[in-house]
Amino acid sequence: MKKLRVLALMHEALIPPDSIEGLTDKDMAPWKTEYDVLFTLEELGHESLILGVCNELDPIGQTLRDWKPHIVFNLLEEFNGQATHIPYILAYFELLKQPYTGCNPLGLSFAYNKALAKKLLSYHDIPMPRFQVFPREQSIQRPKHLSFPLIVKSDTDHGSVGISQASIVRGDRKLKERVEYIHDRIRTDAIVEEYIDGRELYVGVIGNRHLQTLPIWEMFFPRLPDSAPRIATSKIKWDLNYQTKIGLKTRAATNLPRGVPERIARISKRVYRILGQSGYARMDFRLAPDGGIYLLESNPRPDLAYGEDFAESAHKMGIRYEELIQRIVTLGLGYQRQQHNAG
Ligand SMILES: Nc1ncnc2c1ncn2[C@@H]1O[C@H](COP(=O)(O)OP(=O)(O)O)[C@@H](O)[C@H]1O
Numbered sequence: 001m002k003k004l005r006v007l008a009l010m011h012e013a014l015i016p017p018d019s020i021e022g023l024t025d026k027d028m029a030p031w032k033t034e035y036d037v038l039f040t041l042e043e044l045g046h047e048s049l050i051l052g053v054c055n056e057l058d059p060i061g062q063t064l065r066d067w068k069p070h071i072v073f074n075l076l077e078e079f080n081g082q083a084t085h086i087p088y089i090l091a092y093f094e095l096l097k098q099p100y101t102g103c104n105p106l107g108l109s110f111a112y113n114k115a116l117a118k119k120l121l122s123y124h125d126i127p128m129p130r131f132q133v134f135p136r137e138q139s140i141q142r143p144k145h146l147s148f149p150l151i152v153k154s155d156t157d158h159g160s161v162g163i164s165q166a167s168i169v170r171g172d173r174k175l176k177e178r179v180e181y182i183h184d185r186i187r188t189d190a191i192v193e194e195y196i197d198g199r200e201l202y203v204g205v206i207g208n209r210h211l212q213t214l215p216i217w218e219m220f221f222p223r224l225p226d227s228a229p230r231i232a233t234s235k236i237k238w239d240l241n242y243q244t245k246i247g248l249k250t251r252a253a254t255n256l257p258r259g260v261p262e263r264i265a266r267i268s269k270r271v272y273r274i275l276g277q278s279g280y281a282r283m284d285f286r287l288a289p290d291g292g293i294y295l296l297e298s299n300p301r302p303d304l305a306y307g308e309d310f311a312e313s314a315h316k317m318g319i320r321y322e323e324l325i326q327r328i329v330t331l332g333l334g335y336q337r338q339q340h341n342a343g
């Protein structure tokens with residue numbers, strides 16, 4: 001395997017320390033992905049250089065010119081505090097013909113405009129909950145095609161930002177309140193969807209032209225009170241103590257109805273292609289008790305940390321962590337080659 005110069009691009013506040021001795025999981029949580037990827041690039045024998053950025057483009061251009069990396073391993077999740085700016089950084093790489101890992105700028109843009117992605121996917125008949133967008137400047141009126149219970153989410157945010165049990169609403173007054181909450185507190189447009197009770201499933205997809213799906217992963221909330229809806233709220237995603245309290249677990253989904261795994265894999269690949277994604281992504285689904293499959297969203301930036309769902313599901317099908325990281329690098333190089341060949 002060719003040894004490469006890999007520029008690890010990350011937020012300057014998330015550069016891991018040289019040694020992790022004596023640190024707890026909680027200490028490491030903010031930069032664990034960065035640490036795991038850097039460690040693994042080293043294990044793979046690549047030469048890596050860390051570049052931490054916050055709001056300056058010049059150091060990126062300068063390092064590309066001086067160090068001439070074969071590829072940028074893109075771990076940067078925001079520029080100047082804005083996740084929505086990352087596609088523009090990638091567009092800069094495209095203009096320079098600089099290979100990078102992960103999704104291309106267009107595919108990534110859909111992650112920050114979920115409404116646009118959903119409109120495109122509904123044109124292609126991808127099964128999704130019925131939805132309506134509530135832009136900030138417009139009045140809040142529930143359209144007739146949406147029936148309660150509904151769930152109210154942000155159009156641009158990820159990681160369940162703005163999602164709590166109060167996001168599920170059962171009447172027009174609560175709907176209005178929650179949409180206003182997204183507008184005023186989260187400061188984004190809102191998406192309102194029909195709430196799908198059911199199993200929470202995730203599927204990784206890897207590839208550029210030839211796509212591979214990873215085994216279906218499921219989230220369980222064994223000790224969540226019966227009265228609480230089983231959804232991945234921000235508290236469930238980010239509060240380590242609460243995760244322990246409710247016994248949060250994710251693992252390979254078993255006992256799926258006949259035909260469901262194949263249908264989910266097929267839908268996942270279609271979604272990936274429709275949204276023009278590349279590198280890798282993770283699809284979020286709900287499976288209703290009647291067997292109905294609903295895509296919630298496609299995440300072209302799933303967490304790549306060792307032991308997290310994406311890596312674990314790859315491992316389940318025999319792709320070790322080092323192999324996964326190497327594949328992601330190889331796909332980044334391959335994508336850029338395809339772009340150039342296409343003119
Ligand atoms: N229509 C829905 N029906 C049921 N649960 C939902 C629905 N939309 C979102 N959820 C719950 O909220 C979580 C976060 O929503 P999602 O659309 O995936 O946004 P995010 O980008 O924040 O992950 C989901 O993982 C799921 O548990």
Ligand SMILES: [Mg+2]
Nearest residue numbers: 159284297299
């Ligand atoms: Mg999600």
